[in-house]
Amino acid sequence: MKILFTVAGTLLICDALLVASVISVNTGVIAAFAVGVVYLLYGLFHEKIRARTGSGSPKVLRISLLVANAAIILAISSVAALGRVDTVSYDEDAVIVLGTAIKGEAVTPALRERLETAVEYHEANPDALVVVSGGQGPGESVTEALAMRRFLVSRGIPESAILMEGRSTSTHENFVLTKSLLDARLGERYSTVFVTNDYHVFRANELSRIAGLDSASLHAATPWYTVPVDYVRESLAVVKLLLLRE
Structure with missing residues (x-):
């Protein structure tokens, strides 16, 4: 021991x-x-x-x-x-890419995995609206949403297919603010799938339901060297979710 x-x-x-x-x-x-x-x-x-x-x-x-x-x-x-259990059907009306930390203006490895997964989803379902959701945090020169849009455009996704939500500071806000944008854009009846790293899917599923989206999920890989830190942080976040429901 x-x-x-x-x-x-x-x-x-x-x-x-x-x-x-x-x-x-x-x-x-x-x-x-x-x-x-x-x-x-x-x-x-x-x-x-x-x-x-x-x-x-x-x-x-x-x-x-x-x-x-x-x-x-x-x-x-x-x-x-x-x-790692995906519920995606690839016929959703919108795919939501949840933001995470960027370094200056550059996407970090974990966010890159989410974006690469979103690119693959877009190739399978090009009619879906792509929502990039994430505000600007400490050490970030631009919003996560803007950094994500730039990355997706560089990978061939048209700007017209991308909707930005750049005010959220938490996963709870990701879904609440994204829902407002989608309600205005798509009306009351639409289906969504969110993309995030595997360690984050469980909590994101719950927060999606709380926000009223009840979204399907599609996991992205987690860089090996961030696994310990990500899971320690996520354990604390799950406790917060259980206590505060956000």
């Missing part, structure tokens, strides 16, 4: 630093770094903790840690599995 926590903690810290340097410092980076520090300290000072807390406490502590980690692993595994 000592070696396991030491290795896990070291990997989480390194991954958080990598994502911070390549993309940006966000909630997931901070959370993954914090969890990594806790794991690393527990692994390095396991014997001292055991000596100071007496003979009974370490066993309780170890069992608590194992149960907590088993619950986290089960939750993450469930989110990951559900995130």
Whole structure:
């Protein structure tokens, strides 16, 4: 267990630093770094903790840690599995590309995966309206929606087929504001599918229903080196969803 926590903690810290340097410092980076520090300290000072807390406490502590980690692993595994189950039919009226962080004006690897998936969807269903949804956050020179539109146009999708929603700052707002735009453009009866990375599909499904879209889903891959950070952040976001319904 000592070696396991030491290795896990070291990997989480390194991954958080990598994502911070390549993309940006966000909630997931901070959370993954914090969890990594806790794991690393527990692994390095396991014997001292055991000596100071007496003979009974370490066993309780170890069992608590194992149960907590088993619950986290089960939750993450469930989110990951559900995130790879697509419900897309390829005859939807609109495909919604959910935004995520950009670096300056450049799309980041995770967003690129979403956009490449949207391009593939457009090739299969060119009549669908493509909605790019995402506002401007810290460290971003333009809105995520504008960066996404530029990318899609460079890949051959006509500007006339793209609708921009550039005010949202959360997944909940992505769907609420996009629904307003689509209601005005398509009327009351239309079908949608959203595109996002696999780790994000479970929560996006729920938020789509809350917003009244009840959209189908199509997953994009998650870059391997952002997986730990993304899933730590998503775990916190799922807890927020369960508590606040947003």
